[in-house]
Amino acid sequence: MELPFAESFKIKMVETIRRSTRAEREQWLKEANYNLFNLKSDQVFIDLLTDSGTGAMSDKQWAAMMTGDESYAGARSYYNMKAAIKNILGFDHFLPTHQGRAAENVLFSVLVKSGDIVPGNSHFDTTKGHIEFRKAKAVDCTIDEAFDTELDHPFKGNVDLVKLESVLTTYPKEQIPMIIITVTCNSSGGQPVSIANLRAVKQLADKYGIPVCYDSARFAENAYFIKMREEGYQDKSIKEIVKEMYSYADMATMSSKKDAIVNMGGFIAMRDEELWKKASTYNIMFEGYVTYGGMSGRDMNALAQGLDEGTEFEYLETRIKQVEYLGEMLHEYGIPFQKPVGGHAIFVDAKKILSHIPKEEFQAQTLGCELYLEAGIRGVEIGTILADRDPETRENRYPELELLRLAIPRRVYTNNHMEVVAAALKNVFNRRLNIKHGFKIIEEAPIMRHFTVHLDKIK
Incomplete structure (x- = not known):
């Protein structure tokens, strides 16, 4: 019998994370002006905002x-x-x-x-x-x-x-x-x-x-x-x-x-x-x-x-196979994402999932907020808000891809966490047509606005 793949490390220390309620997340997201960067880390169950500086050192x-x-x-x-x-x-x-x-x-x-x-x-x-x-x-x-x-x-x-x-x-x-x-x-x-x-x-x-x-x-x-x-x-x-x-x-x-x-x-x-x-x-x-x-x-x-x-094959294989594991589950659920799976993240195709929402209402940001409300999972928008405004015309730039990035920290989460992420995204995907509106900007910085932007729901 062929042995299943296993991680090339063992866990020596753990950090407690807390599950929140839907009502709590609704209040926290509103207080954060619907910007996932503004959430406190204690308000997040699985944090896939970034893989930058969030890994576990050896x-x-x-x-x-x-x-x-x-x-x-x-x-x-x-x-x-x-x-x-x-x-x-x-x-x-x-x-x-x-x-x-x-x-x-x-x-x-x-x-x-x-x-x-x-x-x-x-x-x-x-x-x-x-x-x-x-x-x-x-x-x-x-x-x-x-x-x-x-x-x-x-x-x-x-x-x-x-x-x-x-x-x-x-x-x-x-x-x-x-x-x-x-x-x-x-x-x-x-x-x-x-x-x-x-x-x-x-x-x-x-x-x-x-x-x-x-x-x-x-x-x-x-x-x-x-x-x-x-x-x-x-x-x-x-x-x-x-x-x-x-x-x-x-x-x-x-x-x-x-x-x-x-x-x-x-x-x-x-x-x-x-x-x-x-x-x-x-x-x-x-x-x-x-x-x-x-x-x-x-x-x-x-x-x-x-x-x-970081330049050893065994470490990289473990790291990237976890990203692939999440991708395989999303593929089985019919959820569109950038293929093939990348090295550090899954990039969910928000433009395809929320095609009924106008691009002016920030499809990827909307999807990210819905995923957070569903299960306390924080991703990040790689779309129109991040693309910022044209420096000369000050009009929004609409990129070809409108993506929700789920960046997986290195050596931090188990595959059980990936299963929770996949199930939560599947739930959002299944009710996508019930998501009627996105967001509008009410305050933004003149450059790299996505870090601090304030948004409000469109009713």
Whole structure:
């Protein structure tokens, strides 16, 4: 008899969570202005808002924290982190930051100016926000297959080379500071980018003299999919695949709260020492001295250990199979979501589920609120609210995909929790036609509004 799959870890500590009543959730959601970010964590039963900083660290990571060096300058922990980045990603120069958006802020302060064009594959919210804050423009060059949620394409995160070259030939080199590739591509459903595509983008970038930057939050999950799906990589280790991936990059930003499995931390890595020197000035202004940059020594130690653990196949297989388990249940229930299953989340197709609700009433946000009311499960809208307004016209941007993301923290929930999520979503799906209206915005920030937006029900 073939043995069933089992997790590659055992549980040493637990945290109590409480089931709430429907009446309580209705009141809490109203008090939160129907913004799931505004809920208190104690009001949430299963929290799938994000996988960023919400994972469970390993015994080795906790042990590494105890030996953290908290020296202001030249800490041992900095050099541990430097060695891990060099060994795993291959970059000689790096700057620690407190998280990924801080890395973007520092790097873009050097490279991005007003009027610039930054092509890439579906830039995520903070990336686009930092670009547009500088009055530059992010241009999405993702392949069209990414926007058909029913299409089972192995690398929906790929850059469309024709779209990219069109950008590179339309604008002068001086106006394109970099090409950003997000691995995996969060906005298109946690979808991977193939080695072949990374290589081709780099060749095109070199042809036009443009540097390539990886948004690296989930790079290890991307490498896992390459191993499982791309011809010629089945027998390579994750670390070998990662080394090749980054051989096609000139620099990288990382929110280490994802694939380095830490609660806080990030970095910028680069090959060019002159770029490092320029970025160091901003790092000192915004983050801290170059050898800590917004991170404590213990967190740098945990990050270094997490980079090593996060690039081991057994860990990644356990992590991604749990996401697949939830996807299999939703598929059986007939619930539409972005296929194939991504590395860190299920992206439910709210546009198909709530097609009778006008897009102006925020279908994905409506679905997210209904799922919370059903069972205390918190997801996040990846749709019109997140897409924000056009900086020039101030009109809402309506993306091709209107998704509810259910991001699964690493090593936190059991498959029983996934069964609760699937059953709750099935209940919402079955009563979807009884959901008559969505929401309207009553207060919003001028940029990255989704974090703090206030909504009200449309009667």
